[in-house]
Amino acid sequence: MIDRTVLKEHFVKWVLVAFALSSLLFLFLIFIFILAEGLPLFLKVGVNKIIFGMKWAPTKGHFGIFPMIISSFLVTVGALIVGAPLGLSCAIYLSEYAGKRARMLLKPAIELLAGIPSVVFGFLGVIYIVPLVRNYLGGSGFSLISTSLVLGVMILPTIISISFDALVSVPRTYREGSAAMGATKWQTIYKVIIPTAKSGILASFILGMGRAIGETMAVIMIAGNALRIPTSILDPLRTLTGNIALELAYATGDHRLGLFSTGVVLMLIIMILNYIANFGIKRKIAK
Amino acid sequence: MRVNPRIINRLVRMGLNVQAFFTVGILIIIVAIIFFKGFPHTNFAFIFSFPEDMGREGGIFPSIVGTVQLALLSILLATPLGLGTAIFLTEYTKESLFTKFIRFGVESLAGIPSILYGLFGFIFFVIKLKMGWSLLAGVLTMTIMILPTIIRTSEEAIRAVPRQLRIVSYSLSASKWETIKKVVIPAAIPGILTGIMLSIGRAVGETAAIIFTMGSSLRLPLSIMDSGRTMAVHFYILAREGISMEKAYGTAVVLVLSILLINVLAYYIMNKAIARYS
Numbered sequence: 001m002i003d004r005t006v007l008k009e010h011f012v013k014w015v016l017v018a019f020a021l022s023s024l025l026f027l028f029l030i031f032i033f034i035l036a037e038g039l040p041l042f043l044k045v046g047v048n049k050i051i052f053g054m055k056w057a058p059t060k061g062h063f064g065i066f067p068m069i070i071s072s073f074l075v076t077v078g079a080l081i082v083g084a085p086l087g088l089s090c091a092i093y094l095s096e097y098a099g100k101r102a103r104m105l106l107k108p109a110i111e112l113l114a115g116i117p118s119v120v121f122g123f124l125g126v127i128y129i130v131p132l133v134r135n136y137l138g139g140s141g142f143s144l145i146s147t148s149l150v151l152g153v154m155i156l157p158t159i160i161s162i163s164f165d166a167l168v169s170v171p172r173t174y175r176e177g178s179a180a181m182g183a184t185k186w187q188t189i190y191k192v193i194i195p196t197a198k199s200g201i202l203a204s205f206i207l208g209m210g211r212a213i214g215e216t217m218a219v220i221m222i223a224g225n226a227l228r229i230p231t232s233i234l235d236p237l238r239t240l241t242g243n244i245a246l247e248l249a250y251a252t253g254d255h256r257l258g259l260f261s262t263g264v265v266l267m268l269i270i271m272i273l274n275y276i277a278n279f280g281i282k283r284k285i286a287k
Numbered sequence: 288m289r290v291n292p293r294i295i296n297r298l299v300r301m302g303l304n305v306q307a308f309f310t311v312g313i314l315i316i317i318v319a320i321i322f323f324k325g326f327p328h329t330n331f332a333f334i335f336s337f338p339e340d341m342g343r344e345g346g347i348f349p350s351i352v353g354t355v356q357l358a359l360l361s362i363l364l365a366t367p368l369g370l371g372t373a374i375f376l377t378e379y380t381k382e383s384l385f386t387k388f389i390r391f392g393v394e395s396l397a398g399i400p401s402i403l404y405g406l407f408g409f410i411f412f413v414i415k416l417k418m419g420w421s422l423l424a425g426v427l428t429m430t431i432m433i434l435p436t437i438i439r440t441s442e443e444a445i446r447a448v449p450r451q452l453r454i455v456s457y458s459l460s461a462s463k464w465e466t467i468k469k470v471v472i473p474a475a476i477p478g479i480l481t482g483i484m485l486s487i488g489r490a491v492g493e494t495a496a497i498i499f500t501m502g503s504s505l506r507l508p509l510s511i512m513d514s515g516r517t518m519a520v521h522f523y524i525l526a527r528e529g530i531s532m533e534k535a536y537g538t539a540v541v542l543v544l545s546i547l548l549i550n551v552l553a554y555y556i557m558n559k560a561i562a563r564y565s
Binding site: 005008009012013015016017019020021022023024026027029030033034037086089090092093094097098102105106108109110111112113115116117118119120121122123124126128153156160183184185186187189210211213214215216217220221241244245248249259260263266267270271274278 | 292293295296299300302303304306307308309310311313314317320321367368371372374375376379388389391392393394395396398399400401402403404405406407409410411415431434435438462463464488491492493494495498499519522523526527535539542543546547549550551554
């Protein structure tokens with residue numbers, strides 16, 4: 001009888017170990033299968049011709065994704081210009097100024113904003129932001145600036161919640177010390193709290209960038225998807241994610257491999273961003 | 288000129304106030320637009336009838352069924368896996384190199400954008416494992432996507448269960464697994480449920496990963512090998528191909544309303560759970 005209980009305990013433990021390993025297994029599979037499909041073309045066509053190639057005509061043997069890399073970078077920076085100041089302000093308001101009631105209202109609202117599907121953002125962008133840009137700034141409206149505006153709103157929840165966590169984790173004693181020296185609340189925030197929470201805030205920006213660069217559905221609806229480097233904020237552009245989503249459904253042969261090569265580049269960028277963000281967060285905790 | 292810091296303080300406070308409520312304003316505007324434009328096209332018949340002419344006429348019944356199937360089946364697979372992982376991480380090990388590896392895996396999965404899940408699901412499930420565009424391929428892809436959420440929320444919920452409960456259980460000569468099964472998990476249920484609800488919300492709203500794995504057939508999926516479309520995919524196709532703006536708004540109402548309800552419920556359960564042990 002006792003043996004059976006012991007046996008069962010062991011059995012359960014090993015099942016749980018297997019479950020825990022599943023996440024690693026899935027990560028490994030994703031990594032391997034995207035690399036296995038994406039790398040052959042790098043060897044066949046050449047890394048330079050893909051990463052720095054200007055022309056994407058996969059059925060004619062041109063696999064250049066340089067304009068898309070630049071475009072992805074531009075919309076990400078654009079999203080950050082829109083989202084970072086607004087997000088950080090919200091986080092500061094929530095952690096330092098908001099009363100209990102305002103916090104009770106604002107925090108869930110921001111969490112809910114995170115739940116709105118990206119297709120809905122894309123749709124509203126097409127219906128409202130694109131015409132606005134077309135009418136007041138010119139161009140077709142499907143542009144870098146429209147995409148940045150919508151992405152900027154979409155990354156707000158990420159920036160707000162992670163910055164907020166960084167700000168509230170600043171010890172109370174810091175605030176009290178600053179107040180004791182006669183500093184106003186804003187002086188305390190500006191000179192004490194923000195510098196202390198700096199790495200967490202930076203991490204929130206980088207994770208926001210990660211979200212923006214990985215965003216797909218909203219981007220293909222608003223960006224216009226043109227295959228060149230945009231020269232003004234009113235030009236249309238195509239991102240790495242957009243390239244995959246637009247063509248995967250019908251691509252075959254080398255064309256499909258080219259989309260996986262695009263995926264490899266995207267994966268690499270995301271990994272670098274995540275690494276930087278985690279490094280930032282870890283440093284914050286080490287303090 | 289030196290401005291009185293008190294005045295700056297007050298100005299900043301006002302500015303931050305405005306920005307915070309601007310953010311909430313965005314949410315309210317989004318929901319308001321969808322509802323005002325969409326409600327005239329949403330009714331009982333719209334929800335329970337089949338689409339005709341690619342969605343130009345008729346309703347969205349098959350896409351609602353497809354969404355429910357996708358969400359429930361992925362939860363069914365991801366919950367045991369995720370909960371098991373969380374139990375292992377909290378109850379069976381101390382922090383070590385091994386747990387660091389697992390945490391690294393979970394964090395990395397959470398950071399992968401959905402289009403890469405779409406690429407992976409497409410090449411692995413749809414092509415290599417020959418599932419074709421099917422509910423099964425969609426469910427398996429979605430299971431991996433929601434796993435990190437379930438693991439994180441379950442882990443937090445289990446950690447919040449007070450030590451005393453476990454000690455009492457052991458003192459009654461219960462084994463470790465009995466303690467977990469009969470004491471720890473029941474006490475952590477609200478937190479675990481929050482993770483499940485958030486994951487359902489994610490599955491309902493996902494498009495990029497689903498369109499390349501589950502496909503976009505308008506028929507009612509009757510077996511797990513059938514292709515089907517979720518509401519989000521249906522909405523995307525209606526809007527992007529300009530099939531029908533009215534039907535797109537109508538679909539958006541059902542889509543956004545269900546996600547909002549699911550998430551509100553999730554946070555309601557979470558607040559209850561927090562109140563329980565603090």
